[in-house]
Amino acid sequence: MNYVTIENNYSIQTFDLTKKYKDQNAVNGINLAIKRGEVFSLLGPNGAGKTTTIQMLCCLLKPTAGTATIMGYDIKKNPSAVKEVIDISPQETAIAGHLTAWENLMLMGGINGLKKEETKKRAKELIELMGLAERANEQVQNFSGGMQRRLSIAMALISDPPVLFLDEPTLGLDPQARRAIWKHIEHLKEKKTIILTTHYLEEADALADRVAIISEGNIIAIGTPKELKNDIYGMRTVVIKAQKLSSTCIEGLKEMYLSVREIDDGIEIKARELNFDEIVDYIRSSGAKIEWFSMEEPSLDDVFLSLTGKEMIK
Ligand SMILES: Nc1ncnc2c1ncn2[C@@H]1O[C@H](COP(=O)(O)OP(=O)(O)OP(=O)(O)O)[C@@H](O)[C@H]1O
Numbered sequence: 001m002n003y004v005t006i007e008n009n010y011s012i013q014t015f016d017l018t019k020k021y022k023d024q025n026a027v028n029g030i031n032l033a034i035k036r037g038e039v040f041s042l043l044g045p046n047g048a049g050k051t052t053t054i055q056m057l058c059c060l061l062k063p064t065a066g067t068a069t070i071m072g073y074d075i076k077k078n079p080s081a082v083k084e085v086i087d088i089s090p091q092e093t094a095i096a097g098h099l100t101a102w103e104n105l106m107l108m109g110g111i112n113g114l115k116k117e118e119t120k121k122r123a124k125e126l127i128e129l130m131g132l133a134e135r136a137n138e139q140v141q142n143f144s145g146g147m148q149r150r151l152s153i154a155m156a157l158i159s160d161p162p163v164l165f166l167d168e169p170t171l172g173l174d175p176q177a178r179r180a181i182w183k184h185i186e187h188l189k190e191k192k193t194i195i196l197t198t199h200y201l202e203e204a205d206a207l208a209d210r211v212a213i214i215s216e217g218n219i220i221a222i223g224t225p226k227e228l229k230n231d232i233y234g235m236r237t238v239v240i241k242a243q244k245l246s247s248t249c250i251e252g253l254k255e256m257y258l259s260v261r262e263i264d265d266g267i268e269i270k271a272r273e274l275n276f277d278e279i280v281d282y283i284r285s286s287g288a289k290i291e292w293f294s295m296e297e298p299s300l301d302d303v304f305l306s307l308t309g310k311e312m313i314k
Pocket of ligand 1: 021025026044045046047048049050051052053199
């Protein structure tokens with residue numbers, strides 16, 4: 001396939017990209033520049049504007065204002081060219097349950113206008129890549145949720161697009177199935193530009209070269225996971241397990257620190273300039289007995305909390 005020459009190293013650029021629903025700005029004039037071969041994550045809670053952004057970039061939704069280019073093609077002026085260079089694995093997988101994995105891939109190849117021999121070759125590669133070889137000839141309605149998601153990603157890859165959108169690829173899966181998908185996405189790194197939306201912080205941390213944190217339609221921070229975590233230097237988490245921890249003590253701590261969460265037999269406290277001695281004294285003076293504690297490194301969760309004062313809902 002021949003693509004237009006891009007003048008810079010970016011496969012995706014957005015220019016004040018905006019989507020309004022009545023008075024609400026679902027996406028509020030965002031400007032992004034995503035490099036070729038990058039895994040770029042849009043991280044944000046429910047309703048932040050991730051899917052709306054992806055749908056505009058995939059030409060499934062018209063922007064209210066602003067625009068974007070994908071591989072040099074403008075999403076407003078040249079949507080048919082954009083559709084040639086992208087594919088999407090949507091939140092709701094669009095697989096045919098009564099067909100086998102192999103048949104689903106062959107069908108998708110046909111829809112994309114691929115020749116039969118080429119589709120066969122790609123389907124074989126993708127079945128291997130996504131770890132589906134042993135069950136390739138089984139009806140996919142018998143697959144687990146994780147296997148269905150892997151097939152959905154394989155189907156998005158059949159046309160070998162340079163740009164791949166993965167909208168919440170592991171939503172609702174258990175940690176083991178999620179990790180299996182991460183392993184397969186890692187194999188695609190640097191070969192494709194991947195835009196991954198997620199509200200799982202560990203997912204963005206594990207996979208993304210760069211992360212944009214989106215909240216209420218605005219990009220509120222952007223950088224590598226490491227940069228974002230370094231930016232909140234000073235923000236610390238302490239986990240304390242204690243006996244006889246009273247609700248009065250917990251309420252008191254909630255008034256003193258940014259975030260206090262009850263966990264099994266203990267509490268997790270997050271704060272900037274966290275004073276460990278003060279916390280220990282306070283808990284002991286309430287009559288509780290500290291059994292165990294640990295200090296934790298900042299996470300992307302802390303970045304979100306530090307920027308918005310709110311916790312991501314997991
Ligand atoms: N068709 C629509 N009509 C009106 N409002 C909408 C429509 N689609 C989305 N919205 C609103 O736009 C905002 C952004 O929604 P969007 O689905 O992009 O968020 P998201 O970050 O993808 O969330 P989720 O993780 O739940 O998918 C939300 O407040 C949502 O209610």
